[in-house]
Amino acid sequence: MKKTIGSKIFAIAIGLVLLMAVATIISTYHLNRVNSQIKLVSTYYLPLDQHMGEVRAYGLYEIIQFDRLSREKPKILFENSPAQAQQLLKEIGGCEKNSRSDLMRKVREKFSDIVQRQRIVFELMELCGSEELESASRLVEQALADPQIRNDPDQNVKFSQLKQEIADIPGARKILHETLLIYFTEMAGGNDRSVEVARQQVDRDWLFLGKQINDVTVSRLHPYSLEIAAKASELERQALVLSLGMTAVASILGLLFAALLTRNLVRPVRELLVGTKAIEQGDLDIRIKVSSADEIATLATSFNHMVGGLKQKEAITETFGQYVDPRIVKGLIEDQQFSQKGEKRIMTVFFSDLEGFTAISEKFSAEGVVRLLNHYFTLMSDSIRQSNGIIDKYIGDAIMAFWGPPFTNADEHPKLACLAALEQMKLLRQFETQLPDLLGVRRDLPSLNMRIGISTGDVIVGSIGSAVAKSYTVIGDNVNLASRLESANKNYGTNILICGEAWKMVKDTIECREIDLIRVSGKTQPIRIFEVMEKKGNLNATMAELKNRFETGLAAYRASRWDEAKQQFERCIELNPQEKAAITFLSRITSFRTQPPGNDWDGIWNFTEK
Numbered sequence: 001m002k003k004t005i006g007s008k009i010f011a012i013a014i015g016l017v018l019l020m021a022v023a024t025i026i027s028t029y030h031l032n033r034v035n036s037q038i039k040l041v042s043t044y045y046l047p048l049d050q051h052m053g054e055v056r057a058y059g060l061y062e063i064i065q066f067d068r069l070s071r072e073k074p075k076i077l078f079e080n081s082p083a084q085a086q087q088l089l090k091e092i093g094g095c096e097k098n099s100r101s102d103l104m105r106k107v108r109e110k111f112s113d114i115v116q117r118q119r120i121v122f123e124l125m126e127l128c129g130s131e132e133l134e135s136a137s138r139l140v141e142q143a144l145a146d147p148q149i150r151n152d153p154d155q156n157v158k159f160s161q162l163k164q165e166i167a168d169i170p171g172a173r174k175i176l177h178e179t180l181l182i183y184f185t186e187m188a189g190g191n192d193r194s195v196e197v198a199r200q201q202v203d204r205d206w207l208f209l210g211k212q213i214n215d216v217t218v219s220r221l222h223p224y225s226l227e228i229a230a231k232a233s234e235l236e237r238q239a240l241v242l243s244l245g246m247t248a249v250a251s252i253l254g255l256l257f258a259a260l261l262t263r264n265l266v267r268p269v270r271e272l273l274v275g276t277k278a279i280e281q282g283d284l285d286i287r288i289k290v291s292s293a294d295e296i297a298t299l300a301t302s303f304n305h306m307v308g309g310l311k312q313k314e315a316i317t318e319t320f321g322q323y324v325d326p327r328i329v330k331g332l333i334e335d336q337q338f339s340q341k342g343e344k345r346i347m348t349v350f351f352s353d354l355e356g357f358t359a360i361s362e363k364f365s366a367e368g369v370v371r372l373l374n375h376y377f378t379l380m381s382d383s384i385r386q387s388n389g390i391i392d393k394y395i396g397d398a399i400m401a402f403w404g405p406p407f408t409n410a411d412e413h414p415k416l417a418c419l420a421a422l423e424q425m426k427l428l429r430q431f432e433t434q435l436p437d438l439l440g441v442r443r444d445l446p447s448l449n450m451r452i453g454i455s456t457g458d459v460i461v462g463s464i465g466s467a468v469a470k471s472y473t474v475i476g477d478n479v480n481l482a483s484r485l486e487s488a489n490k491n492y493g494t495n496i497l498i499c500g501e502a503w504k505m506v507k508d509t510i511e512c513r514e515i516d517l518i519r520v521s522g523k524t525q526p527i528r529i530f531e532v533m534e535k536k537g538n539l540n541a542t543m544a545e546l547k548n549r550f551e552t553g554l555a556a557y558r559a560s561r562w563d564e565a566k567q568q569f570e571r572c573i574e575l576n577p578q579e580k581a582a583i584t585f586l587s588r589i590t591s592f593r594t595q596p597p598g599n600d601w602d603g604i605w606n607f608t609e610k
Contacts, residue, residue, distance in 0.1 A: 019250055026242055036148055037228050037235065040155065044143045045225045048162070051136035052217045055169070056210070058129035059176075061100060063206060065122040066180050070187065070199075081116070085123035095128035103128070126177050133173070136166050158220070165216050172212050176205040342462030347404030347474060348413040348454060348502060349482040350389065352380065352424065355449040355490075357397040363446070368439040373397060375438055379427045387420040392473050398486075402474050404461070414456045414502040418510045418532050421452045421496045451495060453485030454532075456502035477523065484520040485529060488607065492516070492531070493580020500528035511539045513547040514554060515581060519606045526604045531581075546575045550582060558603035560596075562589050 092098055092106055103124055111117040140163045149155045183198040278286040354376065361369045377394060384391055384401045388408045392400040401420075403413035428450050435445050457478035463470045485497040492515055503512055512530040519526045533539055533547065553568030566589050572582035588605075 015253070019246065019253075022246075037231055039148070041225055041228050044139060044149075044159075045221055045228065048136055048139055049217060049221045049225070051132050051139065052166075052213055052221065054132040055129050055136070056213050056217075057100075058125045058132065059173070059206075059209060059213075062122060062125035062129065062177075062180075065118050065125060066183075066202070068118050070183075081119040082123050085120050085127055088120070089124065089127060095124075095131050100128075122180075126173070129173060130170065133166065133170055137163070140166060162216065162220055165212070165220065169209070169212050169216070172205070172209040176202070176209050179205045342460050342464070344458055345404055345461050346410070346457060347402050347459050347461060347478075348417045348456045349459065349474060349479050350384070350399070350401040350403070350417050350421070350452065350454050351482045351486040352399045352421075352450055352452045353486055354397040355451055356446065360446050364439050364441070368441075372435070372438045375434065376431060379431055380424050383420045383423040383427060387416040387423075389416065389420055390472075392471075400479075402459075402461075404459075411505065414454070414498070414505040415509050417454050418496070418498065418502070418506050419535070421454060421532060422535065424450065424452070425495055449495070451486050451489035452497070453482045453488070454496065454498040454502055455479075455482035455485060456499060456505060457481070480522060481520065481527070484522070484607070488518065488520070488529065491607075492584055493578065494531045496532035497529050498532055500530070503528070503530045506532075509536050510534075511536055511547070514551055516554075517558075517602075517604050519604050521607055526602075542575055546572050546579065549575070550579075553582070553585065557585055557589065560592075560601070562593060565589060 088106065088110065089095065092102075095103070098106070104121060107117050107120050107124065111120055140159055143149050143159045144156070144163065149159055179198065179201050183195070183202055186194045186198045275286045357373075360372070364372075376397070377399070380399060381391055384399070387403075389401045389403050390407060392402055394400075401417075403417050404410070405413075408416055428448060432445075432448050435448075436442050439445070455478045457476075459474040459476040459478050461472075461474045463472050464475070465471050481499060485499065489495060489497055494515065497515065498506070498512070506512070511533045513533060515529050515531050517526050517528055533543060539547070549568050549571050553565045553572065556562075556565035556568060566586060569582040569586050569589075572579045573586075
């Protein structure tokens with residue numbers, strides 16, 4: 001019996017639907033298995049690793065307070081400190097609601113005696129570490145009660161091992177804590193020999209505790225997480241292969257169906273075939289005209305909807321592939337505010353560079369250097385983003401960023417850049433303490449220093465790049481000037497240099513000192529440069545005097561009053577033996593005494609190198 005086109009299409013559609021239903025069921029099964037593995041990692045392993053990391057961190061802070069107390073050599077033990085620490089935690093809502101910096105600040109506010117304050121912090125670190133261990137233990141108990149883990153013998157054994165190893169840690173922490181208390185007691189009333197014996201025991205107990213924590217994290221949690229990740233990846237691969245296979249089968253069936261019905265289909269079907277070939281060639285502007293009211297018309301309408309969806313997805317994919325920062329993506333997609341032509345704006349450009357990184361990369365292993373650089377970029381990038389800056393690019397170990405409208409107000413971007421730079425210098429000192437863990441060595445560690453250049457002025461900003469890959473970036477002389485200022489730090493021993501335009505906008509909020517009047521390579525106009533020292537009002541008395549002495553010496557230097565300038569710069573070196581800027585000017589004065597500058601000397605120092 002001869003079948004109608006509608007019945008044939010219906011029969012084929014039923015077959016394809018059943019095929020896709022089977023594929024969906026099988027894919028869903030595989031995806032559920034993947035999700036179960038992801039659940040293990042996200043619900044248990046990663047939180048457990050975080051808890052154990054916090055236990056280690058609190059232990060380190062406890063040892064730090066122990067060292068500080070050791071240096072104070074207290075004569076009073078403050079036996080009521082444990083009770084006071086517990087009371088403070090009760091008042092502020094516990095460790096989880098307060099960061100370590102919050103705890104430190106609240107202790108400083110409540111206790112004025114430095115030794116008592118350090119002892120309270122010591123006890124708080126012990127209590128908070130215990131809380132984290134209890135959280136880890138509860139999480140393991142929760143995991144063992146989870147039906148997924150209970151029905152998986154392998155996972156059940158792993159979590160049972162974790163439970164036992166975590167249960168051993170509180171005892172080691174208690175022993176360490178008691179040893180520390182013995183040390184304090186011996187320091188208050190014992191002799192030097194008993195203090196040394198107690199100190200040696202502290203070191204042994206701390207090493208033992210660290211080993212127990214490492215056994216849980218490095219020997220258990222990390223390998224378990226990697227194992228689950230590998231299993232999830234394999235399951236995902238199987239699901240992908242299955243989906244591709246089912247899609248291939250469905251495509252073959254569709255082509256066979258089209259080949260069998262081509263001779264009997266009317267013009268709309270021929271247009272569908274032409275449209276399908278056009279899509280295969282990448283033409284998403286094709287549309288099928290609907291001129292009938294049968295099944296083919298419905299198919300043509302669905303085809304047009306499909307093409308519209310593909311075109312929209314392609315546009316979104318292209319757009320998202322051109323931008324990185326979420327604010328740029330939001331502005332492009334939602335607000336349509338970023339011009340493709342480029343605009344001239346006053347913005348602040350930032351360049352930073354890690355001094356001596358090439359020597360570091362040659363001295364240590366590739367794995368350690370990559371780990372160091374990734375962690376360094378994480379710390380420094382957070383400071384920029386938290387101050388509303390846009391990271392433009394990473395160049396080796398250097399960072400380029402910029403601030404300005406529409407991401408910040410027009411009058412605050414230099415200040416935000418300076419605050420980010422000051423925060424980065426503080427983070428660099430913290431970063432140095434982490435070098436042993438990052439590089440895997442304890443001796444011959446490098447001394448890190450960072451140079452930063454900040455320039456405010458006209459730049460051209462816009463979407464720049466090829467037709468397939470773009471970057472929202474800034475270009476112009478002020479971008480080059482920021483790079484030159486970063487390099488100029490080497491000549492003055494400074495860390496953060498800004499141009500005069502930036503200084504005019506931050507001088508009421510940032511402590512700066514004028515360093516020099518220079519002409520950088522590539523520019524004819526001289527610029528005043530300033531060193532960013534501290535937030536306004538935070539400069540200590542020594543640095544405040546150094547700032548005033550230096551600027552007085554600078555004025556005398558520009559007036560060719562060499563003796564007065566020399567006296568002021570020498571005083572700067574007395575205040576800070578590391579004051580390289582004053583040394584630089586003393587060297588110039590010595591040279592000018594031998595070969596005086598001409599009568600038309602304007603005090604400008606020319607840099608010929610970039």
